[in-house]
Amino acid sequence: MTFVQFDLERWQSVWEHRVRFNLSESGVHPMSLDELLEITDTDPTALSAVRLGYSQSNGTDELRAAIAGLYPGATADNVLVTVGGSEANFIACWSLLGSGEHVAVQVPNYLQIWGIARSAGADVTTFPLRFDRRWDPDLDAMRSAIREDTKLVVVTTPNNPTGHVFSADARRAILDRVQQVGAWLLVDEVYQGAERTGDETESWWGQGQEQYDRVIVTNGLSKAYGLPGLRIGWIVGPPELIASAWQRHDYTVICPSALSDFLAIRVFAARHPILERTRRIIRDNYQVLEPWLRSLEDLFEWQAPDAGAICLVRYRLGMDSIQLVERLREAHDVLLVPGAHVGLTNYLRIGYGDEPGHLRDGLAALKAGMTELAGTEPHASAPVSEPTGVGAGD
Ligand SMILES: Cc1ncc(COP(=O)(O)O)c(C=O)c1O
Structure with a gap:
């Protein structure tokens, strides 16, 4: 039996608690137990x-x-x-x-x-x-x-x-x-x-x-x-x-x-107030992410996501996605999901569900990294070809 490693989870398991800016998450900033008890009106002694x-x-x-x-x-x-x-x-x-x-x-x-x-x-x-x-x-x-x-x-x-x-x-x-x-x-x-x-x-x-x-x-x-x-x-x-x-x-x-x-x-x-909290975070944080993406329009292309605290961006750098996320992690302490871990080439997944201040700082670090790489790495000026990814069609 061949064991196929789950690359995305392996990458997160190793690094997510060891980087300053974890933009690899797909969910929103999690609730604390206190917040959960409050929103569900639960007496802590019952717990x-x-x-x-x-x-x-x-x-x-x-x-x-x-x-x-x-x-x-x-x-x-x-x-x-x-x-x-x-x-x-x-x-x-x-x-x-x-x-x-x-x-x-x-x-x-x-x-x-x-x-x-x-x-x-x-x-x-x-x-x-x-x-x-x-x-x-x-x-x-x-x-x-x-x-x-x-x-x-x-x-x-x-x-x-x-x-x-x-x-x-x-x-x-x-x-x-x-x-x-x-x-x-x-x-x-x-x-x-x-x-x-x-x-x-x-x-x-x-x-x-x-x-x-x-x-x-x-x-x-x-x-x-x-x-x-x-x-x-x-x-x-x-x-x-x-x-x-x-x-x-x-x-x-x-x-x-x-x-x-x-x-x-x-x-x-x-359920209702809990989902409302999540949607509020996603709506508000997208207001932070979107102008940031626009400021990098020469490097990124994306489709506005309908759901989830995630945005998938296609980048115009002639660099493999795994190499790219490694460089960003090592040099800028930012963790992202490389396209290769979701079945694509030349993409990055940015998680934007974090606390707004921390998200802003993480995006600033990511921008510094991308701008630096854009100055040194080959720049694919035309949009890269459609993904083939993980054996698409195999
Ligand atoms: C599509 C999808 N399914 C399942 C999971 C697993 O989630 P969990 O085991 O935390 O419920 C994830 C986690 O990222 C996911 O993105």
């Missing part, structure tokens, strides 16, 4: 009284019911509580994928499932999002990537790293194609609720669910809720898939933390 035993393995009934309430037609039997969206994606894939099975994954993407599938010996085909379509998927490429024998199709919307919310046309076309071949569809919706513009993105759960029940949604509290440290995620899917994923969860983590389950129940009771 202190939580017994630190093993919690209900698949999530307490109350928490699963609260999550099910977000998805039309779902009940607690459609829900498994996991340790982060990461575990949700991992055990959903483990339940579905075997060696040699075919998976179609949209890129650029958070390449967790891409890596899991390849590590499991699955046969992975990618289909691209297009910069010139504001990062909506290339539907012809999607239709040919999803084959008669495709077992699983994977999309992330709102998308990481582009911040794009797939159009209604793309949603319809993907659902149609998946149903045509009878594949499973996994939609990672972890940025749902973190919209910079527009309303909350509608879940793909329940879209044509009456006719077709091979749809799985994964999500969690890390991004839109600003609570990655609670490590709460979930899978919503048909009860048989949920039962099979729960069996895998016995191997991976047994159960979520009792403290996190307790707090997550309160989070759903205060």
Whole structure:
């Protein structure tokens, strides 16, 4: 078995707490426990009284019911509580994928499932999002990537790293194609609720669910809720898939933390103000990021993100993205995600969810680094070619 390293997470695991300016994050500045207790109106003594035993393995009934309430037609039997969206994606894939099975994954993407599938010996085909379509998927490429024998199709919307919310046309076309071949569809919706513009993105759960029940949604509290440290995620899917994923969860983590389950129940009771906090940070901070990007228009091209505290920029330097982020980290103490870690060349992902003052200082350091490199490195004057990325088309 070949193990495929998860380059993006490895890069962050090593450096994110060791740099002055971490602009590699995709979420907003996380809430403190004090803030969470206040916004959820929780008495701290109730938290202190939580017994630190093993919690209900698949999530307490109350928490699963609260999550099910977000998805039309779902009940607690459609829900498994996991340790982060990461575990949700991992055990959903483990339940579905075997060696040699075919998976179609949209890129650029958070390449967790891409890596899991390849590590499991699955046969992975990618289909691209297009910069010139504001990062909506290339539907012809999607239709040919999803084959008669495709077992699983994977999309992330709102998308990481582009911040794009797939159009209604793309949603319809993907659902149609998946149903045509009878594949499973996994939609990672972890940025749902973190919209910079527009309303909350509608879940793909329940879209044509009456006719077709091979749809799985994964999500969690890390991004839109600003609570990655609670490590709460979930899978919503048909009860048989949920039962099979729960069996895998016995191997991976047994159960979520009792403290996190307790707090997550309160989070759903205060969902509206919590999501409002996230959207306020994203809206306000984009006012800091956008003029900064404009001041570097000769170096950068970008599409304004719809959601998430992330902006993907195409740079016009003749330098590989990994070399570029290494130079910026070493010389300027700024951490960014290189395009190579999300399936692209010549791109950088800038996370802008930090506290505004720190964000401004980080952007100033990044500007100094980019300007310096622009003076010394070959400058690609025309926009670089469309991404091929992580084996796009392989
Ligand atoms: C699209 C996507 N899915 C899942 C995750 C994992 O999140 P967590 O395990 O913190 O919920 C991330 C983290 O960046 C992500 O971007």
